[in-house]
Amino acid sequence: MITHFQFKSLFENKEMPGWHFSFYFKKQKFTGIYHQNGEIQWNSEHPSDEHIEQLKEQIHELMLFHVYEK
Incomplete structure (x- = not known):
């Protein structure tokens, strides 16, 4: 199970698509x-x-x- 899922826009203009993400799975960060x-x-x-x-x-x-169904 994914825990501590986070994301943020790749671009200053948040209207542009693309996102950084991070999460933990089995005590390892990805x-x-x-x-x-x-x-x-x-x-x-x-x-x-x-x-x-x-x-x-x-x-x-x-x-x-989180992104498309705001």
Whole structure:
């Protein structure tokens, strides 16, 4: 389960799409960039192959809720 999920705009003009995000999973911090098309670019070591698809889905749902469904 993702904990301490945070995001902020990549750009000073917050109307432009693109967001930095960070979260903890199994006591490890992960960071990345969430692009408008849903692509995730990892800035930290990416999660293990065992968990990466599940985490991508959770990040996508969180971004949809927090950014697009304000």
